[in-house]
Amino acid sequence: xxxxxxxxxxxxxxxxxxxxxxxxxxxxxxxxxxxxxxxxxxxxxxxxxxxxxxxxxxxxxxxxxxxxxxxxxxxxxxxxxxxxxxxxxxxxxxxxxxxxxxxxxxxxxxxxxx
Amino acid sequence: xxxxxxxxxxxxxxxxxxxxxxxxxxxxxxxxxxxxxxxxxxxxxxxxxxxxxxxxxxxxxxxxxxxxxxxxxxxxxxxxxxxxxxxxxxxxxxxxxxxxxxxxxxxxxxxxxxxxxxx
Numbered sequence: 001x002x003x004x005x006x007x008x009x010x011x012x013x014x015x016x017x018x019x020x021x022x023x024x025x026x027x028x029x030x031x032x033x034x035x036x037x038x039x040x041x042x043x044x045x046x047x048x049x050x051x052x053x054x055x056x057x058x059x060x061x062x063x064x065x066x067x068x069x070x071x072x073x074x075x076x077x078x079x080x081x082x083x084x085x086x087x088x089x090x091x092x093x094x095x096x097x098x099x100x101x102x103x104x105x106x107x108x109x110x111x112x113x114x
Numbered sequence: 115x116x117x118x119x120x121x122x123x124x125x126x127x128x129x130x131x132x133x134x135x136x137x138x139x140x141x142x143x144x145x146x147x148x149x150x151x152x153x154x155x156x157x158x159x160x161x162x163x164x165x166x167x168x169x170x171x172x173x174x175x176x177x178x179x180x181x182x183x184x185x186x187x188x189x190x191x192x193x194x195x196x197x198x199x200x201x202x203x204x205x206x207x208x209x210x211x212x213x214x215x216x217x218x219x220x221x222x223x224x225x226x227x228x229x230x231x232x233x
Contacts, residue, residue, distance in 0.1 A: 033215035043205055043224040044157070051217040088156055092220045099169045100211050100220055101147075106155040 002027045002093050006105035014113050017045050019076040025090030026070070031071045032092040038107065039085045046073060048053055079112045086110070116140065118225035120206050126231045132194035135228045138187070139208030146221060148181055149205040157205055163189060164211075167171075196232045203227045213227050 003026045013019045031050055036044035050056045050063040050072065062075040068083075072091070076083055089105040119138040128131050139146050149157035151182040162170040166186040167205050172184065174181070178197070193200055205227045210219040 032220040034221065043203075043227045045224070046221060049218065049221060092217070095170065096156075099164075101159060101160070101162055101170060102220065102222060104158075106156045 002103050004089055004091050004105040006087075006089050006108045008106060009109040010071070010111050011108055012111045012113060013079050015079060015081060017079050017112075018067045019079045019083065019110055019112070021076075021089075021110065023072045023074075023091075023105055024070055025072070025089075025091040025103070027091065027093045028067075028068075028070065030091045030093055033063070034090040034102065035063060035074045036090060037071075037085045038048075038088060044088055067114050076110075079110075081092040081112050081114050084110055084112050092107040118206055118223055120225035121228060122174045122228055123156050124231075126233065127196055127227055128233050129198055130195040132192065133196055133230065134190055134192045135204050135206075135230075137191070137225060139189075139206070140210055142187030143207045143208035143210055143223075144186075146154055146183055146189050147207040147209075147210045148189070149207065151203045151205055151227075153202075160191070193230075196230075198232050201230055201232045203229050 005024045018108045021098050035048040037047045048063040050065045056063045060077045064073045086107040086109050088107045090102040121136050147162050148160045151157045160174045161181045163183040166183050181191045206225045207222040209222045
């Protein structure tokens with residue numbers, strides 16, 4: 001059973017701090033990694049994707065990937081109350097018949113306190 | 115570019131009734147997914163279509179759930195009869211992914227979801 005694991009939280013950080021969200025995955029051949037943000041009552045929206053080892057930065061967000069350790073993380077700098085949401089980690093996986101799908105973590109709840 | 119469309123946005127039914135949800139994916143997206151999301155949990159894949167063929171329905175409760183994507187574009191998901199535990203948000207997503215595609219093609223885009231309450 002291929003799995004993606006996240007700390008459910010809640011993770012609480014003060015406004016302006018760095019929030020660090022972590023995700024581990026079990027499928028060693030996974031190639032695509034995604035972070036989605038989901039506000040309460042809304043559907044998931046893509047905030048970052050990463051495909052190769054190292055860091056990828058987009059504004060206040062940085063995704064970090066370490067395939068050897070099967071670990072992907074998301075850093076949010078200068079956290080704002082509007083960042084308060086659930087963050088979902090998703091990892092692609094190849095199934096039977098070369099079928100590609102995403103395996104989802106349960107999400108980490110982030111609360112940014114003013 | 116228009117996003118993924120879903121309807122209805124909300125539905126309240128009594129147990130043992132039937133309900134249907136509709137989804138229209140992003141134009142050109144070959145793959146369509148139906149997910150069930152229960153409060154506090156991640157999305158659970160119910161069924162995945164590649165064009166109009168089913169590629170994964172391993173977690174679909176086939177005794178009560180059915181789905182189709184007849185022309186390889188829009189899709190319907192039906193529940194008949196509904197149970198109390200079916201109360202959830204039903205999310206439709208689409209992606210470009212094709213066999214041998216690039217990583218970016220795995221990106222899934224979600225519709226607004228349908229919140230189902232079974233009384």
